[in-house]
Amino acid sequence: MTPPELLRHLYNVAVARSHPAVVLPAHLPAPPQGRTVVIGAGKASGAMARALDAAWPADRPLSGIVVTRYGHVPPWASGCVPPLASAHDAASPGEGAPARITVLEAAHPVPDEAGLHATHAIVAALQGLTADDLVIALMSGGGSALLTLPLPGWALFDEQDLHRQLLRCGASITEVNTVRRHLSAIKGGRLAGLCGPAPMLTLAISDVPGDHLEDIASGPTVPDPTTCADTLAVIDRYGLALPAALIQQLRRGELETLKPGDPVFARHSARLIATPQDMLEAAAQAAREAGLQAHILSDRMEGEARDVGKLHAALGLQVARHQQPFKPPCVLLSGGETTVTLDAIAQQTGSGGRCSALMLSAALALQGEPGVWMLAADTDGIDGHSEAAGAFITPDTLARAQALGLDARAMLHAHDSGHFFEALGDRLMPGPTFTNVNDFRAVLIR
Known part of the structure; x- marks a missing residue:
C-alpha cells in the first residue's frame, strides 16, 4: 500500500470497529x-x-x-x-x-x-x-x-x-x-x-x-x-x-x-x-499487522485546530529527524475534537472543517518534510460544512499547491482549507459512515 492508502485503511478499520452493527447487539438486554x-x-x-x-x-x-x-x-x-x-x-x-x-x-x-x-x-x-x-x-x-x-x-x-x-x-x-x-x-x-x-x-x-x-x-x-x-x-x-x-x-x-x-x-x-479509544486501538492493531510500530498519543486531544495541527507536525518531525520518542517506521494515532474560532468573513466565504484546518496547519509546519504523511478525518464522514471527512497531507503537499497558485498560509488564515485540499485532490470522501466516535488522526513516519 502507498502511504495514503495505508492511512485510509487505518481510518476504515477505526470506523468499522465503531459501527453500531458490530458493537450494539452485545449490549442489548432481555x-x-x-x-x-x-x-x-x-x-x-x-x-x-x-x-x-x-x-x-x-x-x-x-x-x-x-x-x-x-x-x-x-x-x-x-x-x-x-x-x-x-x-x-x-x-x-x-x-x-x-x-x-x-x-x-x-x-x-x-x-x-x-x-x-x-x-x-x-x-x-x-x-x-x-x-x-x-x-x-x-x-x-x-x-x-x-x-x-x-x-x-x-x-x-x-x-x-x-x-x-x-x-x-x-x-x-x-x-x-x-x-x-x-x-x-x-x-x-x-x-x-x-x-x-x-x-x-x-x-x-x-x-x-x-x-x-x-x-x-x-x-x-x-x-x-x-x-x-x-x-x-x-x-x-x-x-x-x-x-x-x-x-x-x-x-x-x-x-x-x-x-x-x-x-x-x-x-x-x-x-x-x-469510544474514541476503541477505534484507536483497532487502528493501532491494523498498523502493527502492516509491519509498523503504532503509538496512541491520546484519545482526547482538544484545542484550536491550527494548534493541534502544529503539535502533530512537531511530533512527526521529532520522530523523523531524531528517532525520538519513537523510531520509524511508525504511526502516531490520536483522537479528540478540536475547535475553529471563526470571524464574520470566514463564516460567509470559508470552506472545510476542523480536520482540514488541522491538516493545512500541519502541512505548513512540516514544510515538506520527507517521509512524513498525515491524515485527519471525522469518523462520521463529514468534516464541518463540507462533503469530505477530512484530508491527507504528503511531503509534496505545499509544492503541488504552489504549482497550482494556491497560497496555503493565506487560505488557512481565511478558514478556507476545504478549497485548498479540494484543488489538490487530497480530500477523504467516504460519505456518511453511520457512526461517530470523533476525529481520527494518523501521522505516518517512514
Missing part, C-alpha cells in the same frame, strides 16, 4: 414483559436503530422513533453491515424485513423544524408506559442539534441563534454542551423524566473527549453534574448574547438540570458501546 420503546438522536442513531431492530427477537414487541442527520439513514438491507466488519460480527436484517423503528431526519449542526417535529414525536412515543415496559435510548454525537425543544418563552429561532453562537465562539465541546443542557427543555436528563415508571437503558456511542455521558448529545437521558453557575461562566467567557430574562433565570437557578441521585434515574442505566 426483552421485558411489556413493550420495548426505542428513542434516540445522533448521527449514528439511524444505524443504531437498524442494528437493534435486526438483533431484537421478531416475536417481541418493538417500536420507537429516532432522529438522525439528513443523509445519515442507512439502507435497511445493507446499512447494518460496515465494509470491514466480518459477517459473524455484524447483525444484518433479512431481505425485505420491515423496519419497526421509525428513523426521521433533521438538520445538523443548527436545529430546524424537522428536528423540532422529531423531538415532539419522540416525546409522544413515551406516553402511557408502565413498569413492565422498557425504554432503550440510542444516543450519539450530533444529538444536541437533532433533539431540540426550546425552553418556555423561547422559540426555535432563539435556539438556532444559540447554536450558531456556540459554533463560532471557539468554546470546547464540554463548555458548549454545558450551555446546551441548561438552555433546553429536553436535555440535561429531562428526557429521562418523561419515561414515568418504565426503566430506561441508554446505549451511547461517544464522540466527546473523556467519554462523559452528559456530553454525548448533551445528555438528555442521564444526570448532569454541571450547574447554572457553570453555564453563566461559559456565557461570560465567550460573550454569548442571550436575553436578560434568561440570564436572570440562570442566576436564580431556575433552569437547573437533573442531578446524580435524582429519583428519576432509580431504574435507569447507561452503557458506552463505542
Whole structure:
C-alpha cells in the first residue's frame, strides 16, 4: 500500500470497529414483559436503530422513533453491515424485513423544524408506559442539534441563534454542551423524566473527549453534574448574547438540570458501546499487522485546530529527524475534537472543517518534510460544512499547491482549507459512515 492508502485503511478499520452493527447487539438486554420503546438522536442513531431492530427477537414487541442527520439513514438491507466488519460480527436484517423503528431526519449542526417535529414525536412515543415496559435510548454525537425543544418563552429561532453562537465562539465541546443542557427543555436528563415508571437503558456511542455521558448529545437521558453557575461562566467567557430574562433565570437557578441521585434515574442505566479509544486501538492493531510500530498519543486531544495541527507536525518531525520518542517506521494515532474560532468573513466565504484546518496547519509546519504523511478525518464522514471527512497531507503537499497558485498560509488564515485540499485532490470522501466516535488522526513516519 502507498502511504495514503495505508492511512485510509487505518481510518476504515477505526470506523468499522465503531459501527453500531458490530458493537450494539452485545449490549442489548432481555426483552421485558411489556413493550420495548426505542428513542434516540445522533448521527449514528439511524444505524443504531437498524442494528437493534435486526438483533431484537421478531416475536417481541418493538417500536420507537429516532432522529438522525439528513443523509445519515442507512439502507435497511445493507446499512447494518460496515465494509470491514466480518459477517459473524455484524447483525444484518433479512431481505425485505420491515423496519419497526421509525428513523426521521433533521438538520445538523443548527436545529430546524424537522428536528423540532422529531423531538415532539419522540416525546409522544413515551406516553402511557408502565413498569413492565422498557425504554432503550440510542444516543450519539450530533444529538444536541437533532433533539431540540426550546425552553418556555423561547422559540426555535432563539435556539438556532444559540447554536450558531456556540459554533463560532471557539468554546470546547464540554463548555458548549454545558450551555446546551441548561438552555433546553429536553436535555440535561429531562428526557429521562418523561419515561414515568418504565426503566430506561441508554446505549451511547461517544464522540466527546473523556467519554462523559452528559456530553454525548448533551445528555438528555442521564444526570448532569454541571450547574447554572457553570453555564453563566461559559456565557461570560465567550460573550454569548442571550436575553436578560434568561440570564436572570440562570442566576436564580431556575433552569437547573437533573442531578446524580435524582429519583428519576432509580431504574435507569447507561452503557458506552463505542469510544474514541476503541477505534484507536483497532487502528493501532491494523498498523502493527502492516509491519509498523503504532503509538496512541491520546484519545482526547482538544484545542484550536491550527494548534493541534502544529503539535502533530512537531511530533512527526521529532520522530523523523531524531528517532525520538519513537523510531520509524511508525504511526502516531490520536483522537479528540478540536475547535475553529471563526470571524464574520470566514463564516460567509470559508470552506472545510476542523480536520482540514488541522491538516493545512500541519502541512505548513512540516514544510515538506520527507517521509512524513498525515491524515485527519471525522469518523462520521463529514468534516464541518463540507462533503469530505477530512484530508491527507504528503511531503509534496505545499509544492503541488504552489504549482497550482494556491497560497496555503493565506487560505488557512481565511478558514478556507476545504478549497485548498479540494484543488489538490487530497480530500477523504467516504460519505456518511453511520457512526461517530470523533476525529481520527494518523501521522505516518517512514
